[in-house]
Amino acid sequence: MEITQVIKKIGEYWDERSLVFDKEHDTEDLEAWKSTLVYLLGDDKNRSVLDLGTGTGFMANMTSEMGYATIGMDISKEMMKIGVRHANSAQLNAIYMEGSALLLPFMDDTIDYIINTRLLWTLVEADAAIKEWSRVIKPGGKIYCFNRMKEGVGLTSNKVNVYNDEDVNAHLEIKGAEMKDLIELLERNGLVDVRIEKLPGLTRPGYDYEPWFVLMGTKPISQRQIEAIGIAEFWNKSASDYEKTHQIDDHNNWKDTLKDLIGEKKEQKILDVATGTGIIANLLGQAGYANVSGIDLSERMMAIAVEHAKECQIDVSYKLGNALELPFEDETFDIIINSRLLWTLTEPEAAIREWKRVLKPGGKLIAINELEPEFGIRCDNIADYQKEIRAKELPYSNIDQNEILEKFKECDLKDVEIKPMKGCRLINSDRENWYAFIGLK
Known part of the structure; x- marks a missing residue:
């Protein structure tokens, strides 16, 4: 029966x-x-x-x-x-x-x-x-x-x-x-x-x-799930004040720099991982890229991103998800981009491999981060953040830039390099310490 x-x-x-x-x-x-x-x-x-x-x-x-x-x-x-x-x-x-x-x-x-x-x-x-x-x-x-x-x-x-x-x-x-x-x-x-x-x-x-x-x-x-919950809670609480200290200066210069990194083809499928309030994703939408998506663990951060997209009358899609477990099929995107994400990663090599998974063959990974010249990523008071999100460790919170390049290579990315982002800075800052780690699938 x-x-x-x-x-x-x-x-x-x-x-x-x-x-x-x-x-x-x-x-x-x-x-x-x-x-x-x-x-x-x-x-x-x-x-x-x-x-x-x-x-x-x-x-x-x-x-x-x-x-x-x-x-x-x-x-x-x-x-x-x-x-x-x-x-x-x-x-x-x-x-x-x-x-x-x-x-x-x-x-x-x-x-x-x-x-x-x-x-x-x-x-x-x-x-x-x-x-x-x-x-x-x-x-x-x-x-x-x-x-x-x-x-x-x-x-x-x-x-x-x-x-x-x-x-x-x-x-x-x-x-x-x-x-x-x-x-x-x-x-x-x-x-x-x-x-x-x-x-x-x-x-x-x-x-x-x-x-x-x-x-x-x-x-x-799992520990990954515990950390994901902690990360979402932290950035949900921080959402309303985040842009006060994270607004970028000279949008046109940022757009031109991103175009140089991504290329001129406007139909490329682009994913901004840990998009936050959509600063990069919406900037790309304004620059004319037609297939931009953003993903983040924080619903409240993305709610702000969605509002900004509406204000700018651009079509950027946003989705809830973890940078370590992207809800997309293999070989979906031409470009994976993120900004100031590296230092927050609890499992950075696992994240890089996951981003590589959803990249198309020949696709490009671009990880933007502020660097201290000659020293790499340096985050002060990281212990407080680590405790709040209940993370065991944050391996890239203090790491040499050359070590990051080596990690990219170990994850089987090709033509790995680091490029300075000239003229890119935050509002009310005279520091041009933004760099892009780049690798190809």
Whole structure:
């Protein structure tokens, strides 16, 4: 039987059983559940919750009532209709969506928590499901699977053929999984800090049920992701004051210098990496280059860039992204350019290789930076910035210019050179210490 047919039959089964199922939660101690959820999810109510296999909304409505932005999702419309009625009666804001736990209609890294109750045993293609859940939760986000289990054993089912259909039942891969198997399921699909914890006291006294347990795991967050978040936060905070000290002088001279570096062909595809407030990207647009894009981690910096582009009536496109992981196909651009980016890079050689990846064969990399004559890049008080963005190191914050040229060569760039940018300076500065590091793919 095709998996789509299996899922359809499971949905139909729960549609028919929706009213009976809703009554089963009358056995639960709601206040104990709320305390448990606060313990697991924390006090930050700005976090988002996706309740998979939400059924009649027992968990979704509870987390919504507690203040979390909540979406409940299930393959059974009839079950969710009851959940919606409960939400409306209690004037709650939980959102309900029809959908399968195997294919979630959300972008990568967008949900803080995925929760579910008594869903595990019903999963078909369990590994695919966990991979999909992990895809949509944010780095550092968590998955919580609540289920009654036999202590020291794991999932149990009293019915041999739960859905009265042998083909469907054959797809329930983990219906009777042991606790160690459930932990392994999450671990082999990339989650960390995986464990199972017993949750006593959730069912009201007098009901002879197996106790509740929660299987939990965390989506790992890499050092690169930590640093990217820190960088975005820093420059978002700095956006409103950035241009006070970073405005360039003599725009015509800058345009002429950039033309000399880039070439006269106005149809070239140009990407300004870490574009900030769009100073270089918009200048290129004003100079007549027709295919200019800017990318940056800071939304607030780029918002200023977009406004400047509108003011100048030029067509420059802006996109959110990391200089270390560009959201573009291989060999997309003729020119990669950046300004005062080198000193901020946490992984400079990885960045150079990434820029080279998106360059077309024969394309040119131009990295502009202020230099101290004979010494290269020198940044004072770098420790404060490094601490704020939570970076392990900033290798190019103090580096000899010849060493940068050697790094370009090590990254397989050709015809590597450094060119002075004569007459280029900032407003209210008499220093002409701008240089361009250049290399070809």
